[in-house]
Amino acid sequence: MSSHVDPSAPLQGEPTKNTQRKLKKEMRTQLVSFVLMIFITSMAFLSIASDAIPSGFAIPFILLLAAIQVTLQLYFFMHMNEKGTAWVNIMIWSGLFIAVLTVAALMLLIGVVKY
Amino acid sequence: MSYEKAQSKNVIWDWLTTVDHKKIGIMYLAGGAFFFALGGLEAILMRIQLMFPEFSFVQAQTFNELLTMHGTTMIFLAAMPLLFGFMNFIIPLQIGARDVAFPFLNALGFWLFLFGGLLLNVSWFVGGAPDAGWTAYVPLSSESPGHGLDYYVLGLQVGGLGTLIGGINFLVTIINMRAPGMSMMRMPLFTWSSFVASMLILFAFPALTIGLLLLMLERLFGGTFFAVDFGGNVIIWQHLFWIFGHPEVYILILPAFGIFSEILPTFAKKRLFGYSAMVFATLIIGFLGFMVWAHHMFTVGMGPVANAIFAVATMAIAVPTGIKIFNWLLTLWGGRIQFTTANLFALGFIPSFVMGGVTGVMLATSAANYQFHDTYFVVAHFHYVIIGGVVLGLFGGAFYWWPKMFGYRLNETLGKWFFWLFLTGFHLTFFVQHFLGLMGMQRRVASYLGGQGLESMNFISTMGAFLMTIAFILFLINIFVSTNNKENAADPWDGRTLEWTTPSPVPEYNFAQTPLVRDLDAYWYEKYEGDGKMKAAEPLGDIHMPNGTILPVLISLGLIIASFGFIYMVIPLIIAGLGVTFGSMFVRSIKEDHGYHIPVEEIKRDKEEG
Secondary structure, eight states: OOSOOOTTSOOOSOOOHHHHHHHHHHHHHHHHHHHHHHHHHHHHHHHHHOTTSOHHHHHHHHHHHHHHHHHHIIIIISOTTSTTOHHHHHHHHHHHHHHHHHHHHHHHHHSSSOO | OOHHHHHOOOHHHHHHHOOOHHHHHHHHHHHHHHHHHHHHHHHHHHHHHTSSTTOOSSOHHHHHHHHHHHHHIIIIIIIHHHHHHHHHHHHHHHTTOSSOSOHHHHHHHHHHHHHHHHHHHHGGGTTOOOOSTTTTOTTHHHHOOSSHHHHHHHHHHHHHHHHHHHHHHHHHHHHHOOOTTOOGGGSOHHHHHHHHHHHHHHHHHHHHHHHHHHHHHHHHHOOOTTOGGGTOOTHHHHHHHHHHHHHHHHHHHHHHHHHHHHHHHHHHTSOOTTHHHHHHHHHHHHHHTTSOGGGGGGGGOOOHHHHHHHHHHHHHTHHHHHHHHHHHHHHHTTOOOOOOHHHHHHHHHHHHHHHHHHHHHHHHOHHHHHHHTTBHHHHHHHHHHIIIIIIHHHHHHHHHHHHHHHSSOOOHHHHHHHHHHHHHHHHHHHHHHHHHHHTTOBTTOSOOOSSSSOHHHHHHHHHHHHHHHHHHHHHHHHHHHTTTOOTTOSSTTOOOSGGGGSOSSOOTTSOSSOEEOOSSSHHHHHHHTSOSSOEESSOOOOEEEOOOOSHHHHHHHHHHHHHHHHHHTOHHHHHHHHHHHHHHHHHHHHSOOOOEEEOHHHHHHHHHHO
């Protein structure tokens, strides 16, 4: 084991069979989620662009789509589904939890309705 | 840069450019101590003013400025940097690392704090300090004339950036840089509580940043977020401030809890009672800290349901805190207790802090809070938790870790005088304030009328403040007269954790070989189950070190220049300042900086000498 390897140096040789299979699978996941993202985005656009859908339905619908899309992006595009991301998961979800709870409570507290 | 080149520097340049976590820790301590003395001076001036009824020692306007700057300085510029000093110095040593994860960011965080603090204090000399209380409630703060509040907004924004950077740095360090064998549940409790405090910093400081940004836009650019006649809402500031402000008090107290959890087992010669319960309680306190902010606002008129929810959530915090108190007591139980100065601070902390906790539960009772709100009862409460908790922790930690940090032991006799004078002065100052508050004395008043039964207790309170000042001067004297106590500085207390395995003063690479951790209280385990030395987890070899750099100073300096530009609306100054900051960042980004290696011969020579 040489002591000082440059971690950013380009890799030598061909990837193994196993790695090739993994890369292929990864490519497929990326493509599928990409198509899914386009689909979700166009659904969101359509629900606003079309006059047939009332905004009382469209707004919560878009928020739901946004939540789904953020989660998918975090896990598939930002690789939070991979091994060794436990701490990233913990920190992001606890941060989101606190942010959502705080913002929701704040909206109730300074809202028009007093409880 | 080669090893030889890295060594040949003059002293001032060395400290300005250092990225060594130990030197940055010491600079945090020095900066924090300076601001602590400054905040203490402001407190003394206020106490002199309140010594007699209708006394005219300082004017009401000056009094407002003193009380604002006392609170702001003590929280942001004294308590937090002092804790950051210990965290910087001790965490890498406790987890067996050679430095923090991002040494450059570490230096940047320190310089941002220092320049932010200095900027805030420049306001004294240019037409008056901020005068709206450390909470800076709008519309008082948004309408305050002069530039005092502008200094508050920009000084805290710059300093807060430094704190956020520091917090993220500690998180990454603790997650990624633990020595082999040091699992999360083998980490010393100071590291654990600093870890949770850093999480709180990460999640709480953005709220302050947003609040300060809104206030800055309001004051400097005529924003209307808080202007009711334009559809704004003044209550938003209070919420944003306390969403940050309540976690902030746990950011302060949790590392102090950690310090006590190091001191008590060491001087009771027992391992910490209920380690996993302590970790769990720390996490629960951190979590609940975000759920209770509105208990500072019971009298705002949020309605009975909201008040009740926040009251119950607040009282719930007493449960994990109680777990901690009982665990400390049971750590002492049956132990061979040594009454060193550090341990005296820990022992004095327990009853003092419990008193602050009890008044905390009283304040959490939202119905009764209508009586307590904005009286001296509140002042007494938070000084009991902050002095009785944080400050005693800082002094205890100073006596405990001083030999490791500076290579000499503080004088114990002087230390005990200091402890007893300080503890007496502290209780004398603040115990009577509970009753002043219950008798109706308002907090933040610049004076009071005679003949209402407030005179004698105010006088006693001021005498206590003098006693604390004398005690603190004794501590400063102790620092200078003890410099010859150099023997037995490496492990003077028969320590349990990894920092005591290093020589004092600690070499810049910390550990010649990364230690192998085999149990909780790793060093204690090796002392009693092994041969008294840490097993090495790697062969002796060259050690890679980061280069020092002046860029953190320049980045911070640029922000300060830009801040002056914003305060006085001088556009060229803003452009020049931001130019320096972003220019330095650009240089940092494109300049290759691989650091240097300490040759193995050098390390071997150190080992033979030590």
